[in-house]
Amino acid sequence: MNATVAGLTWHSLVGRRRAVLLFVLPAVLLALALLVRLVSGQSAGAAADLLGSFSLGFLIPLLCLIAGTGAIGPEIDDGSIVYLLAKPLNRYVIAVSKWVVALGVIVIFGVLPTLAAGFIMAGSDSNLATGYAAGALLAGIAYATVFLLLAVLTRNAVVIGLLYALVWEAAIGGYVPGAQALSIQQWALAVTQKMVGDQASGLGIESAVGLGAGVTLLVVVTVAGLAYTGYRLRSIRINGDE
Amino acid sequence: MTATVPYRPRTAGAPVTMKLEQVSRWFGNVVAVNDVSMTIGPGVTGLLGPNGAGKSTLIHLMSGFLPPSSGTVTIDGETTWHNESIYRRIGLVPEREAMYDGVSGWNFVLSNAKLHRLPDPQAAARRAIETVDMESAAGRDVGTYSKGMKQRIKMATALVHDPDVLLLDEPFNGMDPRQRLQLMDLMAELGRNGRVVLFSSHILEEVEQIAAGIEVMVAGRHAASGDFREIRRLMTERPHQYTIRSSDDRALAAALIADGSTAGVELGRRSGTEILNVQATDYNRFAHRLPVFARERGIRLYEVTPADESLEKVFSYLVSR
Structure with missing residues (x-):
């Protein structure tokens, strides 16, 4: 971890116009949570529905896409990455520093709002708020890794990431059992399900994978993804405009 | 930019040498650099050629951002590709303008000094900013700079760690005549102080005014090499x-x-x-x-x-x- 790389990355991420989305998405979640609370009162069922579909199913993947690709993609596109790479810096350190910043953004704008929304709608009932916040954090860790790697691998990272998060996970993963096993959302949901406990199935919180498999896959994707990002960054080729 | 360079003369040890041996680089079917061999020693060297001649590709090969498809690029025997430690010795001024627009010039140069893990990054950043005469604008965000100011702050980031080898890709782009002359003075003095200063240009007069040595690239090939006056004589004849x-x-x-x-x-x-x-x-x-x-x-x-x-x-x- 290098504080200077992290500082420059933070400036790039929250300084760009796309950062508006960082504020809009959690604001929408909190507004919806307040609305649900006002209309339905304290309701674990409504909380599980909103946190499962909007937070874990939409906000977290989209936020991770913005933060994960935004942490390095624009620098590669416009060439300013040269100022980091033309330094005697270990490329894995650069990758980890950018990943940490992306994760920080995800925690601030995704995980904490999920926790707050859970408490607003369900109070401390059934560990729903903490369960979904933990799920959001673990999903965020894996998503951020995948999207950071994508941004190093391809200039079409945002499009591919959107296809994965919204088409594969939300559409195909929602209906095809085999596809569900290859879904970060489902791996993280296994943790949420475990934390919510016995009431989980009654609230419709059911992961397609077991807890052991979910956690293992999250760890494998994160560690392997970060290692490969550092490796690719070491061999990244920068060409002139000619 | 200040007329005198506050950087140490490089006197100890053997002279710095950058060597390209039978270097080629192709992208798919396109040959960008074709079997180029050259040895560049201390002093100012102009890399001259028309647009598309392969100058930027060559500078990227020299600065370790591209692997040669064949051949080797070394600085004092050390390869530049896959060698992060070489950047202690290289200062790079890229042609592309993009920097970290939301960061002030001072913070940007200071960040570069910190990334080099210099013992006193504040002093190094101050010295580099003074050298390129950007003290008055250092507090402003890089995104608000004119093209010439961006060029100077890029120069400061390249100088901040006092490198042995300075690679500049079209450094005079966007500079007004006064800034251009100041940068030329600075480069000439760094060259006299024993550093390898290589810059690319497609403008003959720029190269003529400053470079003692010249390497001419045409269509990816190394077309001429040596003393500028001889080449210029051929041109003016x-x-x-x-x-x-x-x-x-x-x-x-x-x-x-x-x-x-x-x-x-x-x-x-x-x-x-x-x-x-x-x-x-x-x-x-x-x-x-x-x-x-x-x-x-x-x-x-x-x-x-x-x-x-x-x-x-x-x-x-x-x-x-």
Whole structure:
């Protein structure tokens, strides 16, 4: 971890116009949570529905896409990455520093709002708020890794990431059992399900994978993804405009 | 930029040498750099060639951002590709303008100093910013800078760790004449202090004013190498074509043809306007005599355009010699 790389990355991420989305998405979640609370009162069922579909199913993947690709993609596109790479810096350190910043953004704008929304709608009932916040954090860790790697691998990272998060996970993963096993959302949901406990199935919180498999896959994707990002960054080729 | 360079002369040890040995780089079917070998020592070297000649690709190969498809690029025997520690010795000024726009110039240079893990990054950043004369604008965000200011702050980031090798890709782009002269002075002094200073340019005059050594690239090939004056002599010996528009083309034509600097003049028309096509044989004499003739005869010069001064033509002439 290098504080200077992290500082420059933070400036790039929250300084760009796309950062508006960082504020809009959690604001929408909190507004919806307040609305649900006002209309339905304290309701674990409504909380599980909103946190499962909007937070874990939409906000977290989209936020991770913005933060994960935004942490390095624009620098590669416009060439300013040269100022980091033309330094005697270990490329894995650069990758980890950018990943940490992306994760920080995800925690601030995704995980904490999920926790707050859970408490607003369900109070401390059934560990729903903490369960979904933990799920959001673990999903965020894996998503951020995948999207950071994508941004190093391809200039079409945002499009591919959107296809994965919204088409594969939300559409195909929602209906095809085999596809569900290859879904970060489902791996993280296994943790949420475990934390919510016995009431989980009654609230419709059911992961397609077991807890052991979910956690293992999250760890494998994160560690392997970060290692490969550092490796690719070491061999990244920068060409002139000619 | 300050006239004196506050960087140590490099006197200890053997002179720095950057070596390219039979380097080629291709992208798919396109050969960007073709079997280039050169050795660059301390001093200022100009990498000259028209746009698309492979200069930027060569600088990226030298700075370790591209692996050669074949051949080797080394600095004092150390390869530049896959070698992060080489950046302790290289300062790079990229051609592309993009930096971290939301960061102030001071913070940007300071960040570069910290990334180099310098013992006193504040002092190093201050020295680099003073060297490029950007103290007054250092507090402003990089995104608000003019092109010339961006070039200078890029130069500061390249100098901040006092590198042995300075690679500059089209460094004079966007600079006004004063800034250009200051940067030239700075580069010349760094070169005199024992550093390898290599810069690319497609403008002959820039290279002529500053570079003792010159490497000419044409269409990916290493077309010429050596002393600029010799290459320049070859260039100036060739006939130059000019298009002139004036208040009295005929009188000017008569004066020019009577003078020894021109081999031929021809009256012609372009878009309904009378023009004069001149073939100058003695470039320096022609450049000196033309305004004198015009003034003596009360002729106003509206346009004097070199008709064949594109680098491609100059270089194809050079290569054909």
